[in-house]
Every structure is written in structure tokens, then in C-alpha cells.
Amino acid sequence: RAVPNYPPVFSKMLEDGTGYVRVATFNKGKAREIADKIKELQSQGAHKIILDLRNCAGGDVQEAVDTASLFLNNGLVTYLSGQRFPRQDVPVHPTDSVCNLPLAVLINQSTAGPAELVASAVLGNKRGEVVGVRSFGVGVYQKPIPVGDGSALLLAVAKYYGSDGKAISENGVTPSVVQPASGEPESADADEDNQPEGPEQFGGKDDLQLRKAIEVLGQPVPSSKAA
Numbered sequence: 001r002a003v004p005n006y007p008p009v010f011s012k013m014l015e016d017g018t019g020y021v022r023v024a025t026f027n028k029g030k031a032r033e034i035a036d037k038i039k040e041l042q043s044q045g046a047h048k049i050i051l052d053l054r055n056c057a058g059g060d061v062q063e064a065v066d067t068a069s070l071f072l073n074n075g076l077v078t079y080l081s082g083q084r085f086p087r088q089d090v091p092v093h094p095t096d097s098v099c100n101l102p103l104a105v106l107i108n109q110s111t112a113g114p115a116e117l118v119a120s121a122v123l124g125n126k127r128g129e130v131v132g133v134r135s136f137g138v139g140v141y142q143k144p145i146p147v148g149d150g151s152a153l154l155l156a157v158a159k160y161y162g163s164d165g166k167a168i169s170e171n172g173v174t175p176s177v178v179q180p181a182s183g184e185p186e187s188a189d190a191d192e193d194n195q196p197e198g199p200e201q202f203g204g205k206d207d208l209q210l211r212k213a214i215e216v217l218g219q220p221v222p223s224s225k226a227a
Contacts, residue, residue: 048101072127077091105130105131131216134174135173
């Protein structure tokens with residue numbers, strides 16, 4: 001069997017002191033990798049962060065919890081609940097690597113699974129803005145059920161919920177700032193004929209969602225607007 005070759009976390013400095021971190025999947029060790037990249041960006045003068053979770057699907061839920069905990073001092077990342085599964089809260093856990101810089105998270109229709117938990121936690125705890133379009137909506141807890149012949153059946157016994165009480169698997173994550181990519185519909189329910197053609201290019205000058213995130217981070221805080 002081939003060993004999966006997961007893409008590393010990519011980071012770079014953008015304009016106006018903005019650090020950009022792109023994550024492709026939440027495999028084991030990814031939260032530590034993200035923390036290291038953020039420290040590198042801060043050492044280069046970053047004073048705000050864009051976390052790009054577009055097309056990020058799959059991985060380990062614990063890595064998502066650890067990643068959310070890099071940006072939150074306290075609060076709820078998610079909770080589990082099912083018909084025969086009592087509610088189980090998944091809180092932020094203490095860490096010495098909390099990043100308090102202004103934050104924007106990028107998501108799209110292919111953001112799924114653990115990445116959705118990170119985006120939902122940022123929104124639910126009012127930690128930053130989530131920019132893009134509604135995510136795919138994958139969030140179930142599966143329990144292995146032995147069937148007697150050495151094999152097992154994976155049965156979904158609970159769903160992951162955001163702090164707003166909505167199931168991730170039924171609703172996805174709706175961004176606080178809606179910004180489709182060029183030629184991309186605003187909803188995952190849109191007709192297939194409207195899907196963008198060719199591979200998506202992230203992080204370039206023509207990346208409309210990234211430009212929007214930079215714009216959002218450049219805006220004054222709400223108290224300044226009201227003044």
C-alpha cells in the first residue's frame with residue numbers, strides 16, 4: 001500500500017503585513033505545522049493572518065480542534081449529539097501558542113470535514129471573519145460496529161454542531177462575508193452548469209476571495225466604525 005503524501009502547509013507574506021497560511025488537509029501533526037508557520041510569519045512582521053481552508057477536506061478532527069485552539073483562548077469548538085448519543089461538548093483546550101492577531105478564514109464549496117469545524121469555531125466565537133461561499137457540509141461521528149467475521153461497519157451515530165446549534169452535515173458553514181470566486185456560484189446547491197472550469201488558482205493577484213479577505217482585515221474594528 002502506498003503511503004499518503006499530504007501537502008505541507010504553505011505560507012507567505014502578503015501586502016500590508018498580512019500573513020497567508022494555506023492548509024490542504026488536517027492530517028496528523030497539521031496543527032503544529034500551522035503554529036510554526038504563524039510564528040515564522042510573525043517574525044517576518046505579520047500583524048494579521050489569513051487562514052486559507054478552501055478545498056481543504058478530510059483529516060483528523062483532533063487536528064481541527066488543536067488548530068482552532070491556536071486562535072481561541074476559550075469557548076466551544078463544536079459539540080456532538082445524536083439520537084442515542086448524549087450531547088458531548090468539544091471545547092477549546094489551553095495552549096501556549098495562541099495567536100491573537102486579526103484573523104480571516106477562507107472557505108469554499110470544497111471545504112469539508114475538520115476544516116468546517118475550524119471555520120465554524122472562528123465564527124461562533126466571533127474570533128474573526130469567514131470569507132467565501134458556503135462549505136460542503138460534512139460532519140458526522142462514526143462508530144465501528146464489529147460484524148463477527150473480523151470486519152466492521154462504520155455507523156454514523158452523531159453529528160457535529162456549530163455553536164449556533166446548526167448541524168454541520170446539513171448546513172455547512174455560511175461565511176460572514178460572502179464572496180464567490182470568479183465564475184463560482186454563491187451556493188453549493190447551484191446548478192452544475194455554473195461550476196467554474198479548470199483548476200482553481202489560490203493565492204494569486206486574481207484571487208477574488210483572497211483580495212476580499214485582505215480588504216476585510218484592512219477595515220477598522222466595529223467600534224471605530226461607530227465612532
